[in-house]
Structures are given as structure tokens and as C-alpha cells.
Amino acid sequence: MANPQLHPLEVNPRTGEPFLRLRKHKNVILTPPRSSDIPENIRYLNDPHVNDMLSGPPVPYLLEHAEAWYKVISTPSEETLAAIEAARDMPDLITVRHCPVRVIREVKEDGEDVFLGDIGLLRFDEGRLLAPDGLQADDEQKAKYVNANIERPVGDPEIVWSIGDYLAPSHHGRGIMTDVLETLLWDWAVPRMGVRRICASAFEGNHGSIRVFERNGFTVTKTVENWAVVKGRMRNLHVVEWDYSTAVPPSGSS
Numbered sequence: 001m002a003n004p005q006l007h008p009l010e011v012n013p014r015t016g017e018p019f020l021r022l023r024k025h026k027n028v029i030l031t032p033p034r035s036s037d038i039p040e041n042i043r044y045l046n047d048p049h050v051n052d053m054l055s056g057p058p059v060p061y062l063l064e065h066a067e068a069w070y071k072v073i074s075t076p077s078e079e080t081l082a083a084i085e086a087a088r089d090m091p092d093l094i095t096v097r098h099c100p101v102r103v104i105r106e107v108k109e110d111g112e113d114v115f116l117g118d119i120g121l122l123r124f125d126e127g128r129l130l131a132p133d134g135l136q137a138d139d140e141q142k143a144k145y146v147n148a149n150i151e152r153p154v155g156d157p158e159i160v161w162s163i164g165d166y167l168a169p170s171h172h173g174r175g176i177m178t179d180v181l182e183t184l185l186w187d188w189a190v191p192r193m194g195v196r197r198i199c200a201s202a203f204e205g206n207h208g209s210i211r212v213f214e215r216n217g218f219t220v221t222k223t224v225e226n227w228a229v230v231k232g233r234m235r236n237l238h239v240v241e242w243d244y245s246t247a248v249p250p251s252g253s254s
């Protein structure tokens with residue numbers, strides 16, 4: 001019998017892999033990372049339709065970057081699944097540190113799936129935005145706020161979370177990331193991690209990303225001019241925020 005602590009994840013009967021099915025795009029699922037994703041990740045993170053709007057991944061994005069990234073994202077997934085397994089017999093659903101599923105895949109009619117992208121929910125670690133006077137604060141002040149956010153215990157409603165995502169260009173504009181974020185937020189982040197506050201950002205001009213956030217109830221709270229030079233250009237940054245206390249749960253959320 002599947003471990004009830006996986007709820008609402010399902011388990012692929014063929015592979016035993018847990019997955020979360022999107023609320024609207026029923027043929028799209030989120031799963032744990034697989035090492036076989038590395039070539040696709042390299043392909044998309046070298047595509048200017050994707051990488052130009054991302055500050056993290058370097059260009060060119062090489063095998064060594066993808067392998068290091070795979071370690072970074074697979075460890076929390078494995079640890080969370082281990083915690084869920086250890087709690088198998090507990091009567092109530094436990095609150096967990098991470099989301100064990102994050103890789104976006106399209107399931108084909110024959111049951112095989114295709115890598116489509118990635119969404120990560122991580123503790124916010126941008127001191128310039130976390131500290132109250134962050135843009136002026138010194139490094140020590142910024143580090144103090146970042147460390148406090150990282151050290152908060154699992155399930156603490158004061159944790160500020162952040163989101164990073166990308167989707168294969170072939171699938172842009174079909175409402176997939178809007179659905180991915182809604183599903184991640186309401187089917188896992190809120191009920192299973194106790195996520196209550198999120199602060200994310202997108203470069204000015206990234207209309208698609210801002211719309212994904214707005215359609216999920218995020219509000220643009222500020223725009224920071226001359227945030228950083230990324231991929232050779234000075235960027236302005238839109239900051240978007242979400243707060244559970246004022247959020248309107250979409251239908252189907254408990």
C-alpha cells in the first residue's frame with residue numbers, strides 16, 4: 001500500500017516514483033529530479049528564450065554546472081521522501097522541509113514522459129530584499145536576515161520562501177506554469193510545508209513570469225532600478241509577494 005504520508009502525491013505503479021499531477025493540465029506532472037534530466041537541462045539552460053531571464057545559471061551552461069545542480073536539487077527531494085517514509089505510521093500528516101517533486105514532465109499516451117522544465121521552492125536568501133532597509137544595509141545586516149530565515153524551524157509561518165522556474169520554450173504560453181505554481185502552492189506548499197509567505201522576482205520585461213505570479217494572487221510590491229548586470233545587460237527587478245493571510249484559495253483547495 002502507498003504510504004499515506006505521501007498525500008496528495010500519487011505513485012507511478014510501474015516505477016514506484018511519486019508524482020504530483022497538475023490541477024488543470026492532467027497530462028503534466030511534477031516528479032523528483034532524475035539524473036537522466038541532465039542533458040535536457042543543459043539544452044534548455046543554453047536556450048536564450050530561457051536563460052536570458054534567469055540570473056542563476058551561467059552561460060554557457062556546461063555538464064559540470066548541470067551535474068552540480070542535480071546534486072543540489074536531488075538531495076532535499078531524497079531527504080524529504082526519507083522523512084515521509086519514516087513517518088509512514090504516524091496518524092497525522094507531518095509537515096516537511098521541502099517539496100520532493102519539482103521537475104515538470106509531460107506524460108505521453110504510451111505512459112512515457114518528457115522533461116519540460118523545473119520549479120523550485122526555496123528559502124529566500126536575497127539579503128537586499130529581506131532586510132527592511134536592505135538596499136542600503138551593510139553585508140552583516142543582510143547576512144543576519146538571510147541566516148535568520150534559513151534557521152527558522154520547519155513549518156514556521158514566518159519563513160519567507162521564494163520561487164524559481166523555467167519551462168521548455170515549445171510549451172510557453174499554454175498556461176502550464178500558471179497551473180504548476182497553483183498546484184505546487186495549494187497541493188503541497190501550503191498544506192505540507194506550512195508555507196505562508198513568498199517573495200519572488202522577475203526582471204523587468206519578463207511579462208510571462210509576472211503574469212504567472214499575478215494569476216496566482218501575487219502582487220508586484222516594488223521595482224528596483226539597476227538591480228544587477230545579468231547576461232551583459234543592466235536589469236531592473238520587479239519584486240512580487242504573496243501572503244497566505246490575504247490569499248484566496250482556488251476552488252479545490254482544502
Ligand SMILES: CC(C)(COP(=O)(O)OP(=O)(O)OC[C@H]1O[C@@H](n2cnc3c(N)ncnc32)[C@H](O)[C@@H]1OP(=O)(O)O)[C@@H](O)C(=O)NCCC(=O)NCCS
Nearest residue numbers: 050053165166167172173174175176177178202208209211
Ligand atoms: C515565464 C515562464 C515560466 C511562463 O510560463 P508559461 O507556462 O509560458 O506561462 P503561462 O502560459 O502560464 O502564461 C501566463 C501569462 O503569461 C503570458 N505569457 C507567457 N509567456 C509569455 C511571453 N513570452 N511573453 C508575453 N507573455 C507571456 C501568457 O499570455 C499569460 O498571460 P495572461 O494571463 O495575460 O493570459 C516561461 O515563459 C519561461 O520559462 N520563461 C523563461 C524562464 C523564465 O523567465 N523563468 C522565470 C524567471 S523569474
